[in-house]
Amino acid sequence: MAVPLREKDLIDTQSAINIEREDWVDRAIDGLPAKQKLTVLLVYFAGLTCEETAAATDVPVGTVRTRMFHARKKLQTALEKSAMPRHQKRNS
Amino acid sequence: MNSAADHLSHEAISERLPWFVNGTLPDAARAAVEAHLEVCAACREDLRLCEEMAQSVRSGRTIPMPPCASADDLLQRAQRATRSRRSIDWRIAASIAVIAASGLVLVSQIRHASPPNQEFTTVTQRTTVATVDYVFEVRLAGRLDDADRARVLGQLGGSTSAVETDDGTYHLTLSLPPQSLTQLDAIATDMAAMSEVVSADVVALQVPVR
Numbered sequence: 001m002a003v004p005l006r007e008k009d010l011i012d013t014q015s016a017i018n019i020e021r022e023d024w025v026d027r028a029i030d031g032l033p034a035k036q037k038l039t040v041l042l043v044y045f046a047g048l049t050c051e052e053t054a055a056a057t058d059v060p061v062g063t064v065r066t067r068m069f070h071a072r073k074k075l076q077t078a079l080e081k082s083a084m085p086r087h088q089k090r091n092s
Numbered sequence: 093m094n095s096a097a098d099h100l101s102h103e104a105i106s107e108r109l110p111w112f113v114n115g116t117l118p119d120a121a122r123a124a125v126e127a128h129l130e131v132c133a134a135c136r137e138d139l140r141l142c143e144e145m146a147q148s149v150r151s152g153r154t155i156p157m158p159p160c161a162s163a164d165d166l167l168q169r170a171q172r173a174t175r176s177r178r179s180i181d182w183r184i185a186a187s188i189a190v191i192a193a194s195g196l197v198l199v200s201q202i203r204h205a206s207p208p209n210q211e212f213t214t215v216t217q218r219t220t221v222a223t224v225d226y227v228f229e230v231r232l233a234g235r236l237d238d239a240d241r242a243r244v245l246g247q248l249g250g251s252t253s254a255v256e257t258d259d260g261t262y263h264l265t266l267s268l269p270p271q272s273l274t275q276l277d278a279i280a281t282d283m284a285a286m287s288e289v290v291s292a293d294v295v296a297l298q299v300p301v302r
Contacts, residue, residue: 022144022148025144025147025148029145043111044114044150045149047116048114049111050108068107069106072110072141072142075141079141
């Protein structure tokens with residue numbers, strides 16, 4: 001791991017970390033099952049309420065909440081995996 | 093604050109975070125979530141995840157999904173679901189277009205389900221996107237030579253992005269500010285009014301995806 005010596009490099013390093021994290025977020029969303037992904041899009045992209053999302057996807061409100069919860073947990077798992085040292089990733 | 097929102101559990105708060113992020117929670121629930129976030133580090137971390145997902149989706153970086161056969165049904169339900177707001181957000185159509193993957197699939201389906209015009213009146217106020225790529229399907233008169241064809245396509249505004257399809261029509265992609273279907277129909281009507289154009293119709297919107 002490279003440790004930055006100058007403030008400028010520190011900022012560059014932080015930017016690189018942020019970009020890598022964004023990449024993991026994108027990939028996690030991309031990898032969601034279709035129903036979860038549609039729910040995520042309708043909530044975050046279309047800005048629907050929970051009830052509207054339920055009506056749009058023809059499922060109960062509880063199912064919408066569950067899908068959003070599972071989508072978030074998958075992202076959390078992906079980000080945890082991204083933070084693991086390489087040899088642990090290979091073994092997991 | 094209303095008493096029901098006052099007594100939301102940790103789990104109930106956590107479940108509502110996506111709608112806290114998208115700004116659609118009722119005031120009482122929003123206040124309850126804000127109060128809980130001040131004392132719950134786990135929910136603050138979950139909130140960060142929700143915000144990152146929202147950022148990813150809104151940025152258009154997320155990759156489209158495989159085609160979904162029931163996109164038309166989904167769209168109709170989405171329109172019914174939002175009818176009470178008296179507006180239909182183009183983003184709903186775009187979300188479902190993403191589900192349909194190609195972006196060239198959906199608008200013909202959108203047309204069949206088109207709601208009354210007034211439901212589109214707030215579209216341009218709600219979106220932060222400067223332009224949307226709309227695809228028009230244009231059929232030209234058969235007698236045109238190459239030069240005339242290029243001239244007509246250029247006049248229609250899509251000369252650089254016109255694609256000839258297998259059945260002899262052209263798909264013109266025009267970047268326009270977000271339009272209602274009524275406005276898009278008017279543009280298509282103007283196209284069809286040209287003597288060299290047999291028919292013109294808006295058939296799709298392109299979604300900004302990677």
